[in-house]
Amino acid sequence: MNRSSHLDETQLLKHISLDCVVFGFHDSQLKVLLLRMKRTKDWALPGGFVLLDESIEIAASRVLRERTGLDHIFLKQFKVFSSPDRSNTNPGVQDLLDSGAIDDSSWFNQRFISVGFYALVDFSKAEPTPDLFSDLCHWKSLEDIDLLILDHNQILDKALETLRLQLNYQPIGYNLLPDRFTMPELQKLYETILGKELDRRNFQRKMLSYDILCKLEERKTGGAHKAPFLYEFNLENYGKALKHGFNGGW
Amino acid sequence: MNRSSHLDETQLLKHISLDCVVFGFHDSQLKVLLLRMKRTKDWALPGGFVLLDESIEIAASRVLRERTGLDHIFLKQFKVFSSPDRSNTNPGVQDLLDSGAIDDSSWFNQRFISVGFYALVDFSKAEPTPDLFSDLCHWKSLEDIDLLILDHNQILDKALETLRLQLNYQPIGYNLLPDRFTMPELQKLYETILGKELDRRNFQRKMLSYDILCKLEERKTGGAHKAPFLYEFNLENYGKALKHGFNGGW
Numbered sequence: 001m002n003r004s005s006h007l008d009e010t011q012l013l014k015h016i017s018l019d020c021v022v023f024g025f026h027d028s029q030l031k032v033l034l035l036r037m038k039r040t041k042d043w044a045l046p047g048g049f050v051l052l053d054e055s056i057e058i059a060a061s062r063v064l065r066e067r068t069g070l071d072h073i074f075l076k077q078f079k080v081f082s083s084p085d086r087s088n089t090n091p092g093v094q095d096l097l098d099s100g101a102i103d104d105s106s107w108f109n110q111r112f113i114s115v116g117f118y119a120l121v122d123f124s125k126a127e128p129t130p131d132l133f134s135d136l137c138h139w140k141s142l143e144d145i146d147l148l149i150l151d152h153n154q155i156l157d158k159a160l161e162t163l164r165l166q167l168n169y170q171p172i173g174y175n176l177l178p179d180r181f182t183m184p185e186l187q188k189l190y191e192t193i194l195g196k197e198l199d200r201r202n203f204q205r206k207m208l209s210y211d212i213l214c215k216l217e218e219r220k221t222g223g224a225h226k227a228p229f230l231y232e233f234n235l236e237n238y239g240k241a242l243k244h245g246f247n248g249g250w
Numbered sequence: 251m252n253r254s255s256h257l258d259e260t261q262l263l264k265h266i267s268l269d270c271v272v273f274g275f276h277d278s279q280l281k282v283l284l285l286r287m288k289r290t291k292d293w294a295l296p297g298g299f300v301l302l303d304e305s306i307e308i309a310a311s312r313v314l315r316e317r318t319g320l321d322h323i324f325l326k327q328f329k330v331f332s333s334p335d336r337s338n339t340n341p342g343v344q345d346l347l348d349s350g351a352i353d354d355s356s357w358f359n360q361r362f363i364s365v366g367f368y369a370l371v372d373f374s375k376a377e378p379t380p381d382l383f384s385d386l387c388h389w390k391s392l393e394d395i396d397l398l399i400l401d402h403n404q405i406l407d408k409a410l411e412t413l414r415l416q417l418n419y420q421p422i423g424y425n426l427l428p429d430r431f432t433m434p435e436l437q438k439l440y441e442t443i444l445g446k447e448l449d450r451r452n453f454q455r456k457m458l459s460y461d462i463l464c465k466l467e468e469r470k471t472g473g474a475h476k477a478p479f480l481y482e483f484n485l486e487n488y489g490k491a492l493k494h495g496f497n498g499g500w
Contacts, residue, residue, distance in 0.1 A: 015265050016363060056332040056363060080327060080365050082306040113266060113306060115330050168495035169419030190500060198500055206500075245418035250440060250448055250456075 009107040012049040017114045018060050019047040019081070019152065021159035022068065024123035025176040029141045030192040031123060032156065033067065035134035037149065039098075043140075044149045045156065046131070047114065060117045067137055068126040074175040075119045078162045079155075082113035086151045118159040120175035142192075163193055169245040171212050171238050182220050182228040183207070210246050212238045259357040262299040267364045268310050269297040269331070269402065271409035272318065274373035275426040279391045280442040281373060282406065283317065285384035287399065289348075294384070294399045295406065297364065310367045317387055318376040324425040325369045328412045329405075332363035336401045368409040370425035392442075413443055419495040421462050421488050432470050432478040433457070460496050462488045 022033035034043045048063035050056055057075070064073050128137035142160075147153065166172060173181075173189055187203045207213065214234050219227040272283035284293045298313035300306055307325070314323050378387035392410075397403065416422060423431075423439055437453045457463065464484050469477040 013265055013361065013363070015263055050332070050363075052361070053334050055334060056330050077330060080306050080330060082300070084303050084305060111263065111302070113263070113300075165493075165495060167500060194500055203500070243415075245415060250417060250444055250453070 011051055012107070013052060014107060015110060015112055016050050016056070017047055017112045018050070018056060018063065019045045019114050019116055019155050020060060020064055020067075020075075021045060021116070021118040021156050022064065022121055022126075023118065023159075023163070023176070024121050024126060024139060025189055025192065026123040026139070028188050028192065031139040031141055032145060033121075033126070033128060034138055034140050034145070034148070035067075035130055036136040036138065037133060038135045042149050043146070043152075044134070045152045046137070048131075056115050060115075064119055064121075066131065067129055068121060069129065070121055070126055073119045073121055075117050076162075077115060077117055079116045079158055080113055081116055081151055081155055083151065084111060086112075086114075114155070116155050116159060118163060120172070122175065122178075124178075142195075160193075167193060171210065171233070171241045171246070174233050174235075174238060180216065180218075180230045180232050182230060184228055186231070210237075210241060212241055261301055262357075263302060264357065265360060265362055266300050266306070267297055267362045268300070268306060268313065269295045269364050269366055269405050270310060270314055270317075270325075271295060271366065271368040271406050272314065272371055272376075273368065273409075273413070273426070274371050274376065274389060275439055275442065276373040276389070278438050278442065281389040281391055282395060283371075283376070283378060284388055284390050284395070284398070285317075285380055286386040286388065287383060288385045292399045293390075293396070293402075295402045296381070296387070298381075306365050310365075314369055314371075316381065317379055318371060319379065320371055320376055323369045323371055325367050326412075327365060327367055329366045329408055330363055331366055331401055331405055333401065334361060336362075336364075364405070366405045366409060368413060370422070372425065372428075374428075392445075410443075417443060421460065421483070421491045421496075424483050424485070424488060430466065430468075430480045430482050432480060434478055436481070460487075460491060462491055 020033075024031045024033065033046055035046055036043055046063060046067045048059060048066075050059040054062070056077075060075055060077075061071070061073070064075065065071055123139070128139065130137040145153075145156070148156065163172070167190060172193070173186055176189060177185065183204055184200075186207065187198060187200065190203065191198055212234055213231045216230040216232060218230045220230055221227065270283075274281045274283065283296055285296055286293055296313060296317045298309060298316075300309040304312070306327075310325055310327075311321070311323070314325065315321055373389065378389065380387040395403075395406070398406065413422070417440060422443070423436055426439060427435060433454055434450075436457065437448060437450065440453065441448055462484055463481045466480040466482060468480045470480055471477065
């Protein structure tokens with residue numbers, strides 16, 4: 001990608017960018033944070049560049065803070081995107097070239113490899129904020145996402161594939177759900193990420209077998225006659241499962 | 251890292267390198283392929299740079315082909331190493347500076363971020379070959395590996411951590427064992443990677459439950475009275491488990 005709030009290219013590492021697939025969960029839908037480019041109105045993943053004194057992780061945290069207002073986001077590198085022709089059709093760069101802001105020999109107009117991160121954020125706490133190259137920063141539901149700039153569809157697909165594989169061996173949900181949630185809410189999150197319906201009993205049995213949930217005395221208030229029980233994550237076991245996987249190791 | 255067989259820096263992407271942790275299994279030991287630097291005799295991971303028309307994956311395959319003579323190696327990106335001070339003490343660059351081959355402003359003397367790959371290879375088929383900066387390419391047992399250059403110990407540790415986590419949710423062994431192997435040989439591989447002994451019965455029970463093995467009629471020949479049965483991997487199920495994890499998905 002080729003956008004940043006730091007346009008002083010002398011302060012940036014050449015050839016390297018990062019792109020973030022930011023997932024949130026709202027209204028039973030998996031949402032992804034996108035930017036709308038100012039001129040072309042094309043959509044793009046939030047991203048940025050690396051300052052000379054930054055690691056790529058620090059750069060990604062900075063970019064996400066700028067786009068969401070949030071710190072300490074669950075953020076994970078998942079792949080480097082480095083096809084030699086990925087930058088050739090960069091509409092962001094084309095904008096800049098057309099506007100005369102940069103010329104052909106520009107720093108921005110060279111080959112970039114991009115480090116892909118995915119982030120899981122609490123939808124209700126994020127404050128989407130556009131960057132210098134965009135006029136809108138917006139949550140889009142997965143099924144409403146059409147063509148993105150560059151190889152950003154590929155980056156999104158790979159992030160989703162990584163997240164789905166992670167569901168099979170590591171817990172998820174702590175960063176996406178409120179502190180207290182019901183089993184149906186947790187199941188809905190899994191169904192949304194996987195894009196398919198799950199059997200209620202099997203889900204509950206499997207999930208409880210991982211020993212990462214605490215059932216609370218309380219039930220969810222409001223509405224239904226048979227209100228479901230509330231759960232919260234057992235953070236010690238959750239952390240262990242994140243580290244070693246659900247099978248608990250050998 | 252700062253070594254390559256392509257010294258024409260105009261053909262290389264600035265600031266980006268790759269390092270490979272190449273694992274092999276031999277004599278019941280987990281081995282890692284290392285290079286000995288010509289002048290300092292320091293040890294380093296095999297690595298290289300990215301040609302202007304290469305993706306990082308192609309570059310890594312090329313580097314591994316040059317170091318091992320092997321194609322189609324199991325190769326996986328696992329992390330980008332990008333601490334801003336990781337290159338400052340690069341003894342390879344120091345060698346080049348001392349020798350007058352490059353000066354302070356050299357391409358090689360700038361900040362690099364390195365993409366870490368790990369590879370699983372058939373020890374018996376690899377032909378270790380040094381690069382331009384090294385005089386020896388050599389398998390070392392994990393427990394014999396001392397201080398490596400730069401952040402290469404950190405890269406090795408992270409690769410091993412990734413491999414150990416992978417053992418908990420994905421199959422391993424197809425690339426490290428001969429086509430036919432015994433259950434004790436497979437267990438030994440796991441024990442070696444994990445660095446601990448495992449219970450024989452539990453290992454066998456768990457491994458068989460994953461449904462990735464075919465038990466053959468034959469027993470291993472030679473020696474023992476009660477020769478163990480031979481197994482081979484069921485590659486269809488092995489491939490599925492690689493893709494979805496052992497839990498088989500939701």
